[in-house]
Amino acid sequence: MPAQGPRFDVHVDSNGYAWWYIDAVSADRRFGLTIIAFIGSVFSPYYKLSGRGRPDNHCAINVALCGPRGGAWAMTERGARHVRRDADHFQVGPSALSWDGDTLVIEIDERSAPLPYRVRGTVRVTPELIGTTAFALDPAARHRWHPVAPRARVEVAMTHPDLGWSGSGYWDSNFGDEPLEAGFDDWHWSRAHLRNDVAVLYEGRRRGGDPFELALKFDRQGRWHDVAPPPRVRLPHTGWRVARATRADSGATPLVTRTWIDAPFYARSGLSTRLFGESVDAVHESLSLARFRSPIVQSMLPYRMPRALW
Structure with missing residues (x-):
């Protein structure tokens, strides 16, 4: 399916979702960053309890920083009256993403939870290539993935916490017409910058147990082609006993x-691995939606994902 740019004005139907995901690793490999901007926040307990009738009333910008001096986390959900968006801009409360055709500028002004410290700064994402194709993750295309910029330069200038760095990054987006947990039981995803290409590996189980996998390489011009996925390897479980594989x-x-x-x-990790004959650093995530559906897990979510009342 053809796709171009971030498309922040995408229509999201009831029960649906959209998100834009950025990750980055500093040049010295000491710092990591992920930012996810949500419409119809897929992990929101408030969106689920509302009946998922108004995705635009459940938006959030999630920021996660890690580094040698500790990390920072923020994900506050806000209602439709605090959201503004068009094709190139997406504002949620005091934070916003803006695309000028060359660079995505992310202005962050959030507070963490459950400890309320400030998370504030500017992140600039400049694509080195633009992906022009979206991919269906299920036969009915209810869930779709668009690698916007599989390779990018990222500049981070934070005031809270006080740090700045630059490095390599990745930017994609996902869109869906039903809850994520209605379509999948689990997945494992990773991306790695090779010498000339970008490798993206997706695999998991759809709801009901049917497996799926997707293995792609993107070249410097943004052209993609399927590749045979390398052998599967189990990784150590996380502290929460989430299974990981790559x-x-x-x-x-x-x-x-x-x-x-x-x-x-859920877990996001950095890997040192070997892919397609090259030693690489990869960003990896594992998601257990079977675990997410647990009432115990659902009861934990508001402590890390508060909803603004103002």
């Missing part, structure tokens, strides 16, 4: 260099 060249032993986020149903 793909690596035969005989290689991937190493989890750091777990950026360790949540009851």
Whole structure:
């Protein structure tokens, strides 16, 4: 399916969702960052309890920083009256993403939870290539993935916490017409910048147990082609006992260099691995939607994902 740019003005139907995801690693590999901007926040307990009738009334910008001096986390949900968006702009409360055709500028002004410290700064994402194709993740195309910029330069200038760095990054988006947990039981995803290409590996189980997998390479012009996925390798479970798995060249032993986020149903990690004949650093995530559906996990979510009342 053809796709171009961020498309912040995409229509999201009832029960649906859209998100834009950015990750980055500093040039010295000491710092990591992820930012996810949500419409119809897929993990929101408030969106679920509302009946998912108004996705635009459940928006959030999630920021997660990790580094040698500790990390920062923020994800406050806000209602429709605090949201403004068009094709190139998406504002949620005091934070916003703006695309000028060359660079995505993200102005962050959030507070963490449950400890209320400030998370504030500016992140600039400049694509080195633009992906022009969206991919269906299920036969009915209810869930779609668009790699907007598989390779990008990222500049981070934070005031809270006080830090700045630059490095390499990745930017994609996902869109869906039903809740994420209605379509999938789990998935494992990773991306790695190779010498000339970007490798993206997606695999998991759809709801009901049917497996799926997607293995792609993107070249410097943004052209993509399917590749045979390397052998599957199990990774150590997280502290919350979330199962992790990845793909690596035969005989290689991937190493989890750091777990950026360790949540009851989700983990994002840095890997040192070998793919397609190259030693690479990869960003990896594992998601257990079976775990997410648990009433115990649902009861935990408001403590980390508050909803603004103002």
